[in-house]
Amino acid sequence: MTLDEPSPQGKRKRVLVTGARGMLGADLCEVLSAEHEVRGVDVEDFDVTHVAAVGEAMAADRPDMVVHCAAWTDVDGCERDPERAFLHNGWGTWNVAQAAAGIGASFVYLSTDFVFDGEKGEAYTEFDAPNPLSVYGASKLAGEEAVRSLVPRHYVVRSAWLYGARGPSFVRTILEKSVEREEVEVVADQLGSPTYTRDLARALAEVIVGGRVVPGTYHIVNSGACSWADLAEEALRLAGRRTRVKRISAAEWDTPTRRPACSPLRSRRLELQGVPGLRDWQKALVSYLEEVG
Numbered sequence: 001m002t003l004d005e006p007s008p009q010g011k012r013k014r015v016l017v018t019g020a021r022g023m024l025g026a027d028l029c030e031v032l033s034a035e036h037e038v039r040g041v042d043v044e045d046f047d048v049t050h051v052a053a054v055g056e057a058m059a060a061d062r063p064d065m066v067v068h069c070a071a072w073t074d075v076d077g078c079e080r081d082p083e084r085a086f087l088h089n090g091w092g093t094w095n096v097a098q099a100a101a102g103i104g105a106s107f108v109y110l111s112t113d114f115v116f117d118g119e120k121g122e123a124y125t126e127f128d129a130p131n132p133l134s135v136y137g138a139s140k141l142a143g144e145e146a147v148r149s150l151v152p153r154h155y156v157v158r159s160a161w162l163y164g165a166r167g168p169s170f171v172r173t174i175l176e177k178s179v180e181r182e183e184v185e186v187v188a189d190q191l192g193s194p195t196y197t198r199d200l201a202r203a204l205a206e207v208i209v210g211g212r213v214v215p216g217t218y219h220i221v222n223s224g225a226c227s228w229a230d231l232a233e234e235a236l237r238l239a240g241r242r243t244r245v246k247r248i249s250a251a252e253w254d255t256p257t258r259r260p261a262c263s264p265l266r267s268r269r270l271e272l273q274g275v276p277g278l279r280d281w282q283k284a285l286v287s288y289l290e291e292v293g
C-alpha cells in the first residue's frame with residue numbers, strides 16, 4: 001500500500017484512506033487495493049487533529065481521492081467528553097478536508113444515522129434535515145459541514161450500525177456474551193439499519209470511488225430495518241447459540257447517550273441514479289458469520 005508510483009490515467013486512482021486500522025477502514029483498504037493504489041493511514045502516521053502533520057502528509061502523498069474513515073467512534077465517550085469529540089470528528093475532519101482541497105483531491109467522508117433525531121417515524125433519505133441528539137452525532141455533522149464547505153468534489157456517505165470482522169461491534173459483543181450467558185438484555189425500541197462493513201466497503205469502492213454517481217450526500221446501508229434486539233436474536237440464531245434475548249426499552253439501558261428511536265436509512269439518491277441498494281441485513285449477517293467462522 002504505497003503511493004510512490006505516479007498516478008496512471010483512467011480508472012485506477014491513488015486513494016488515501018484514514019482510519020485504516022479501524023473496522024471499516026481495514027476492509028476498505030483491502031477491497032480498494034484490487035483496483036486502486038491505496039495508502040492506509042492511522043494515528044501512528046498522523047493525528048488528524050494536528051493540522052501541520054495532515055498538510056505535510058497530504059502534500060507528500062498527493063492522492064487523487066481521500067476516504068476519511070478516522071473518527072472517535074466511542075459514542076458514550078463522546079457524550080462524556082464533547083471537547084474531544086468535536087476536536088477529532090469536527091476539527092480533525094476540517095483539517096483533512098482542507099488539506100485534500102489544497103491538492104485538488106476529491107473527498108469521501110463517512111458519517112452516521114446519528115445525525116438524525118429519529119422523530120420522522122420512517123426511514124430517512126438524504127433529503128431529510130439532520131437534528132442530532134448526541135454529541136457524537138453533532139460532532140459527525142460538524143465534519144459533514146466542514147467537508148461540504150471546503151471540498152468542491154465531495155461525497156458524504158452516511159451509514160449505520162456497522163459490524164465487521166476487524167473490530168468491536170454490537171454483533172461481536174452479543175456473540176461473545178453468549179458464550180457465558182443464558183440471557184442477554186437488548187434494547188428493542190430503537191430501530192436502525194445494521195450494515196456489514198464488507199458490503200459497505202464494496203459499495204464505496206464500486207459506486208463512490210468508481211465514480212458511478214455524482215458528488216453529494218448518500219445513504220449506504222444494508223436493506224431492511226430492525227431493532228437491536230432483532231439483530232441480536234438473528235445473530236444468535238444463525239450462530240446456533242441458545243442464549244435468550246430479554247427485550248428491554250431504551251429507558252432501561254444504562255447509557256449517557258440519547259440515541260434516535262427510529263433511524264433506518266434509505267438510499268434514495270442511489271435509487272434516483274439507478275444504482276441498486278445493498279442486500280438485506282439478514283443475508284449480510286450470514287456472510288459476516290461465515291467470515292468470522
Ligand SMILES: NC(=O)c1ccc[n+]([C@@H]2O[C@H](COP(=O)([O-])OP(=O)(O)OC[C@H]3O[C@@H](n4cnc5c(N)ncnc54)[C@H](OP(=O)(O)O)[C@@H]3O)[C@@H](O)[C@H]2O)c1
Pocket residue numbers: 018019020021022023024025042043046047048049068069070071072073088092110111112113140158159160161162163167
Ligand atoms: N461504527 C459504526 O457503527 C458507524 C456507523 C456509521 C458511521 N460510522 C463512521 O464510519 C467510520 C468508520 O467507523 P469504524 O466503526 O470503522 O471506526 P473505528 O473502528 O473506531 O476506526 C476509527 C479509526 O480512526 C482512528 N482515529 C481516531 N482518532 C484519530 C485521530 N485523531 N487521528 C487519526 N486517526 C484517528 C482510530 O484509531 P484508534 O483506534 O487508535 O483510536 C481508528 O483506527 C467513522 O467515520 C464512523 O464515524 C461508523
